[in-house]
Amino acid sequence: MNHPSAPAEADLTVDGTGLLCVTLLLRLRRRIGDAPPGTVVHVVATDPAAPLDLPAWCHMTGHTYLGTVPGREHVYALRLSAEARATRPDAPWHPLPRDAETPEADKSGSPP
Template structure:
C-alpha cells in the first residue's frame, strides 16, 4: 500500500494492484483510518471484484463512490470521503 498525496487536490492513492479480494478494500479501510486528513482516495486495483467491493464499502461507511476508470492493466476507483 502506498499513500502519496497531491496537496493541490488532496488526493491520496492506495496501490492494491495484484492483490486479490478482499485486500483492496482492507487496504482502503486501513488507509482511511490512518489518514484522517484524506478527502479523496483513489484505489488502484487489478482484481475484478473491486468493482463491486469498493462501492459496497462506500455505501456501508457513508462515503461517495466517484467511479472507476480503466488505466491500462488496472482500474482507478475514486472515493470521496465523508468527514
Template sequence: MSEAPAPHEHANAAPVVLDGGDRRCVHLLIELSRLVAGLPSGRVVHLIATDPAAPIDLPAWCHLTGHRYLGALTSRGRPAYAISVRADARRTEPHAPWRSATAPRSGASPGETPALEEQERADRGEHQAQRAGDQRGKEG
C-alpha cells in the same frame, strides 16, 4: 493562528493513491479502511485494483461505511476507482471491513470478535487439510 481548511477544500488537493496491484479486494479493503481513517473529510482516494470484484466491492463498501464512491477512473492504464472520504463514515471491523463495527452479529457472544472467529475457522481448515495431506503421504 491559521484555521484548518474546510472539508471541501481537500477535494482540490492531489488525490491519495493506493496501488493495490493484483491483490484481492478483501486485502484492499483492509488497507483502504486503515488509510481513510487518517484522512480528512473530503479528501479523494484513488484505488488502483485489478481484482475483477473491485467494481462491485468498492461501491458496496462505500454504501456500508458512508464514504462517497466517485466511480471508475478512465484515464489510467490499470483499473482505478475514486472515493471521497467522509468524516461521519461508519466504522467497520479492522480485519473484516465488509462488516459494520457497530452492528452486533446475530448469535455472537459478548466480547466475541467475528474476524478472529473467521480466522480461527480458516486456521482449523488449513490444519485439517495439512493433516489429511500428511496422512496421504504416509499411506503412499
C-alpha cells in the same frame, strides 16, 4: 447507478494491484484512517470484483463512490465522508455496531 464524476487528481492513492478485494479493503481501511473528510482517494484495483465491491463498501460505510478515473485502467475514486461508519479493523466489510461507535471514533473506517 449515478455517481459524481471521478476527479483525475487524488489526495491519496491506495495501490491494491494484484490483491483480492478482501486484502485491498484491509489496506484501504488502514490507509484512510488519518485522512480528513473530503479526501479524494484513488484505489488501484486489479481484482475483477473491485467494480462491485468498492461501491458496495462505500455504500455500507457512507463514503462517496465517485467511479472509475477517466483514462486510468483499474483506478477507482472515492471521497471520504465525515459521517462514515466505522468498520472492524480485521474485517472492513463488517461495520461496527452503532452502540460500539464512540463520539471520538474516526468514521473514515478506522478506530480512534
